[in-house]
Amino acid sequence: MSDAYYLQLTEQLRTLIDQNAAQWEGKLPAERSLAERFATTRVTLRQALSQLEGEGLIHRSNRRGWFISPARLVYDPTRDAGFNDYVRAQGRQPRTAVLKLEARVHPPAARALGLPDDQPFHHIRRRRYVDDRAVLVESLWVVPERAPELLEIYAGQSLWGLLRERWGHFLANRSIRMVSEALSPMDAEELLVAPGTAGLNINRAILDDQQRPIEYDEEHWLHDSLCISVELSGQQ
C-alpha cells in the first residue's frame, strides 16, 4: 500500500511546498538540506521529488535545482491558432528562440505530407517559452516552394502569420499525433532539463486552404506544461 516512506515523504513535501511556495520564490531548497530536514537519504528524497515531478507539481532545471511548476498551458490541437495566440489568450507571455535554420531532407516529414522521401525542406528549429520557462523545442519542415526566402528572413516571429502575410497561405492542421515520450538527450539539453525527462511529442501535418502541403511540425513539450483540451462542436 502507501506505507512506503517515500510516499509519506511525497505528501509531506506537497504540503511543505504549498506553504512555502511564496517565500521560496519558486525554487526548492537544496536536496541535501531537504534530506536532512526529513532525516533521510538523498536517494529517498529524490524518489519523493520524482513522484511530485511526475504529477507535474515541480520540475527540475538541469543541475540547477527543483522548481515549482506553473499552471499548465491549455491547448486545443483542433483549433488552428498559433502558439503566440493561445499563450497570450491565457494571459501569459510567449517567447521564441531560433536554434537552427537550414535546408535538408527529412523523410518522416515528407511521408506525413504525402511527398517523396527526397523532398528537400526548409528546416527551422526553435525553442519556445511561456513566461520565460522553456516548455518546448520543435522542428518545422516547410516545403520550400511555398516560402522560398524563408531561411533568409525568418527571425523568430510567428510562422503562421508570416506565411499568411507574405505568401498568402491560410493554414489548417490536417493530422495530429501525440505520444508520451522520454526526451532525447538533445531535446533535453535544449530545454535545460535532465536527459530522459518525461515529455510529450506532438506531430502535425499542416496544409493550406487548398489542401496543398505546407509544413510538418515535430514538437517536444515538457510533460507538465500542457493540458490538452478539446471542445467539440455540435453544441448551441
Added chain:
Amino acid sequence: MSDAYYLQLTEQLRTLIDQNAAQWEGKLPAERSLAERFATTRVTLRQALSQLEGEGLIHRSNRRGWFISPARLVYDPTRDAGFNDYVRAQGRQPRTAVLKLEARVHPPAARALGLPDDQPFHHIRRRRYVDDRAVLVESLWVVPERAPELLEIYAGQSLWGLLRERWGHFLANRSIRMVSEALSPMDAEELLVAPGTAGLNINRAILDDQQRPIEYDEEHWLHDSLCISVELSGQQ
C-alpha cells in the same frame, strides 16, 4: 553529455531487447541477472530500465518484472466510438472488468456536466484490457434519470451500446481534457503497476444528441499504451 553509464546501458539494453524479444516471450530476465551481465548495480540498471520505460519500450507489472510493451493503441478522441470498437478495429482484443457499482455524488462530474454539486450519479468503475494487458481504469458517472436500472443490469458490456439500445440515447463527446499524471496508489494497484507510474488522465463530458448531460468519464491510462491521433476534416 551522454557519457553517463546508465545512458550507454540504456542503448545496450535496447538492442539486447530487440534481439531477444522473441525468445524471452515478452518478459525480461531478472534485474539481478541483468545487473550482473552488465557488471553494474541494480540501482544503475534500474535507472536504465526506467529510461526505456519512459520511452514506452518496456513496462513493469508490479513486483512481477519487466515486460516488453506492445504497440500503442491509436485513439482519436474526437471520434464518438466506444473502446471495444476501436480496439477491435486495430485487430486487438478488448476486455472489461467491472470493479465497482454504486450510487454516489461526485462534484467534479456534476460541474463538468453543468449540474448541481449534490447531483447523485450511478458510479461504475471498471478496468479495461487490450490483449489481456490492463491499460486503463476508469470511473463513469452516469445521470440516473437517463439510465434508471443501470446499476442492477450492468455487467461489463459496452456502455454506449447499452445506453443506445435500452434507453435510446445517442451519445456524443462534448469536451475532452487530457493531462499527463503519475498514477495514484489506487489506480496503480488496480492496474497492477507500481505507484507513481506515469499515466495519462483523460476526462470526458458526454451528452446525447439533444445536448442533455448523460455521463462523465474519468480515465487513467498507462502512458505507454496510447497514441492520440486526430484526423481533421475539411479534407478530400
Added chain:
DNA sequence: GCAAACTTCTGGTCTATACCAATCGATCGG
C-alpha cells in the same frame, strides 16, 4: 567598475549492501 579567475555548493551519477513482501515454482498431501 568590470571582467576573469577561483571556490563552494549542488545536482547527477554510481557503488555496495540490506531487508521486506509479493510472487512463483516446487514440493507435499489428500
Added chain:
DNA sequence: CCGATCGATTGGTATAGACCAGAAGTTTGC
C-alpha cells in the same frame, strides 16, 4: 490429479557514502 503449503527468487524500498562536473557566488586583478 489437483489444491495447499513452503521455500527460493525477485522487485520495491532504503541506507550510507562517494565522486564529478556544472552552476552560482565570491574574490581577485586589471
